[in-house]
Amino acid sequence: MARLFKNGKIARADSADFRTADVLVNNKGVIESLGASLSVSEQVEIIDCEGCLLVPGMFDLNVHGREPGEEHAETLASCAEAAIHGGVTGLVLMPDTTPPVDSGNLVKSLQDLVSEVGSIRMLPAGCLTKGQKGERLAGFSGMVSRGIPMLTDSGNSVPCPDLLRRCMEYARDFDVLVATSCDTAALSKAGAVNEGKVSYRLGLPGIPAMSQEIAIDRNIRVAQHTGARLHLQQISTENAVKSVASAKEAGTKLSCEVSAHHLLLTEEQVVDYNTHFKLSPPLRIESDRAALVAGLIDGTVDVIASNHSPHSDFEKSADFGSAPFGVTGLETTVLAIYDGLIKPGVFGWDLLIERYSKRPREIIGLDPVAIEEGARAEFFVFDPNAETEMKRDYFKTKSPVTPFLDKTLAGAIRQTVV
Amino acid sequence: MNGLKPRKDLLDIESLSLDEIEYVLENAVPFKQLFQRSVKKVPTLRGKTVLNLFYEPSTRTSSSFEVAANRMSADVTNFTISSSSVVKGESLLDTIETLQAMRSDYIVIRHQAAGVPGIVAKHTRASVLNAGDGYHAHPTQALLDAMTFREVYPDFRGRKVVIVGDLLHSRVARSTSTLFNKLGIEVGVLGPGSLVPEGRHDFMQRFGSWDEVFDWKPDAVYLLRVQMERQEGQFFPSIAEYHKMYGMHSERVQRMRELDCYLMHPGPVNRGVEITDEAMGYEKSLISTQVENGIAVRMAVLHWLKPETQLD
Known part of the structure; x- marks a missing residue:
């Protein structure tokens, strides 16, 4: 049935102003018309959006879907549900499944699984190295011919600079994006939190900021040498922002992402050994957080990506040092950014749409989505005057592990249209 | 009895108030004086059980706690777990279940991972005494x-x-x-x-x-x-x-x-x-x-902490 969204305020990437209009979505999911006081026939479901925003669907470049292999933590179906619930209408699946997605055949089989779920666009990425082991190149051509959006070893940093160089040289010929998380294992070792006051206070082994910064500088240099397109995943420090800024100034084909967690939280929030704050890279200090927000605003940081990393409660119930890194983010990113940055006036919805909807799609060569006549309807209804209680029953993911658990965030996502 | 809020666990120093610190240190003095006597025991914890749970080898600290508990007339069970036989983390919740079933009143725990005594404390009614966790606290x-x-x-x-x-x-x-x-x-x-x-x-x-x-x-x-x-x-x-x-x-x-x-x-x-x-x-x-004061202080801590297993 066709749906009419009445009196919503339409948000967009290129302006902080909203346009109030009715949006008619036909039964094929296309925005048929858009305008003031649209007249309706009787077969139309009317959704009153008075006081609400209509926001273009977000796109998340860094999501761990866990299927196949770890379906106890997440399935493609629960992942898609979580995404829709959080206002995300498209995403890239990291290849660190079991088995890792490192060949054309595996890409194909994962694409088949995704199409069975069928609800939103979930694009499987391919491994940079065979099995993500950092030893040999994965089968690039087969994966590229299946249309992967990027090559990445997701959470694993390619340890050998020579191998990374060969990967990038090889990838350049396919003009495929190479995405790397950045960590120097010899420095991060068994670290569990940012190295600093908090690691000392808690008696936990620390991960120094330079373990990411050295890897970022190295990877940028390799990208400059090879001419490959590089995307840095989950940057977390002030120096990382500086490195990216100067590399971009030098004309490097470079983009980077940050998570909402790193934009909003610091190591100071890691208290009481709560493993819901154990992230990779770890939460850093206030000057890092502030630099990431500034970088997001000035464009040094291209996109927000959640690094949605489901782990079961059981896995996260281990002691802090032993528990796995990572928390979920698909259902918290929009709300947390609204609550912590948009509502207090740090930036507007236009920036969030630019950084979490438009630019991520651009980076992997997709058209942006917008709320306009003739476009496919991909948006969500956001109520800025409501609140969302992040109780366990709020979540659609199978693994509601998040720093925002049991918090109340401003705003509520009423409905997502895909 | 002492104007302090009852405390169930001793996990670190940071969370202690000055009053609590004074209370323990002052109470340790008479316990130490006890050591001069031929009978070094007090009946304070008669009928109570203390579980000494050591995930890391330790002779001094575990025997100090054992002696302290004995001098308080508690029943002590020593439980040393070699780290090789433990899958770190994954078995922790199961271990806590087991501990809870043993209905100990006090659990003295040393663990190689920082924060473990706190996790145990959260999941058990017994008083938890941190005997050293990772690099965190002692x-x-x-x-x-x-x-x-x-x-x-x-x-x-x-x-x-x-x-x-x-x-x-x-x-x-x-x-x-x-x-x-x-x-x-x-x-x-x-x-x-x-x-x-x-x-x-x-x-x-x-x-x-x-x-x-x-x-x-x-x-x-x-x-x-x-x-x-x-x-x-x-x-x-x-x-x-x-x-x-x-x-x-x-x-x-x-x-x-x-x-x-x-x-x-x-x-x-x-x-x-x-x-x-x-x-x-x-x-x-x-x-x-x-070493000697270690026993007195541990007696004072056992005396001070209030397990939730007690009904009064």
Whole structure:
């Protein structure tokens, strides 16, 4: 049935102003018309959006879907549900499944699984190295011919600079994006939190900021040498922002992402050994957080990506040092950014749409989505005057592990249209 | 009975109030006096059970807790788990289930992972006593150190202690320095840059050499144990060099003697590494007093904590 969204305020990437209009979505999911006081026939479901925003669907470049292999933590179906619930209408699946997605055949089989779920666009990425082991190149051509959006070893940093160089040289010929998380294992070792006051206070082994910064500088240099397109995943420090800024100034084909967690939280929030704050890279200090927000605003940081990393409660119930890194983010990113940055006036919805909807799609060569006549309807209804209680029953993911658990965030996502 | 809010667990020093610290330290004194008597037992914890749960090998601390519990007339069960037989983390919740089923009133726990005593405390009605977790905390060690220092310096406020050695990997240094600071005792630190992280504790003054330390005129030198197996070649070049730079030997003992300065060490001592045999014989060494006070302080802590297994 066709749906009419009445009196919503339409948000967009290129302006902080909203346009109030009715949006008619036909039964094929296309925005048929858009305008003031649209007249309706009787077969139309009317959704009153008075006081609400209509926001273009977000796109998340860094999501761990866990299927196949770890379906106890997440399935493609629960992942898609979580995404829709959080206002995300498209995403890239990291290849660190079991088995890792490192060949054309595996890409194909994962694409088949995704199409069975069928609800939103979930694009499987391919491994940079065979099995993500950092030893040999994965089968690039087969994966590229299946249309992967990027090559990445997701959470694993390619340890050998020579191998990374060969990967990038090889990838350049396919003009495929190479995405790397950045960590120097010899420095991060068994670290569990940012190295600093908090690691000392808690008696936990620390991960120094330079373990990411050295890897970022190295990877940028390799990208400059090879001419490959590089995307840095989950940057977390002030120096990382500086490195990216100067590399971009030098004309490097470079983009980077940050998570909402790193934009909003610091190591100071890691208290009481709560493993819901154990992230990779770890939460850093206030000057890092502030630099990431500034970088997001000035464009040094291209996109927000959640690094949605489901782990079961059981896995996260281990002691802090032993528990796995990572928390979920698909259902918290929009709300947390609204609550912590948009509502207090740090930036507007236009920036969030630019950084979490438009630019991520651009980076992997997709058209942006917008709320306009003739476009496919991909948006969500956001109520800025409501609140969302992040109780366990709020979540659609199978693994509601998040720093925002049991918090109340401003705003509520009423409905997502895909 | 004492005007303090009842406390179930002792997990660290940071969360203790000054009143609580005073209460424990004052109560440890009569327990220590008990040791002079032929019968060293009090009936306080008769019928109560104490579970000594050690995931890391320890003779001193576990026997100190055992003796303390025995002198309180509690029933003690010792439970040593070699780390190789434990899948770290994954079995923790299962272990806690088991502990809960044993219905112990007090659980003394040492674990190689920081934070584990806190997780156990959250999931059990027993009182949990942290006997050392990772690099995090060793609160009863800090309390016995404070008791020992206050015995020799009743006017302890404003006095000075220098901690020497590996602060990075030391739960003793963390807890003891924090407690001394709370008590108004000045804390300095001497050790190689690779083992003394910068700017972690704002209250600690860092020294570059023994000469600087002695110029500061400390009232006690607190030597930390060197974890030789883990550190040689990684954090300092050799034991010999460590000893030369930071160890306690007769020449430095002489300087201490001139300053009327006491010597402390949490034990067990690596003779020839952080301290020589002859320095061990220093007349102002408090090392065995620390051991004795350890029992008294642990009795006072057992006496103080209130398990939720008690119905009153």
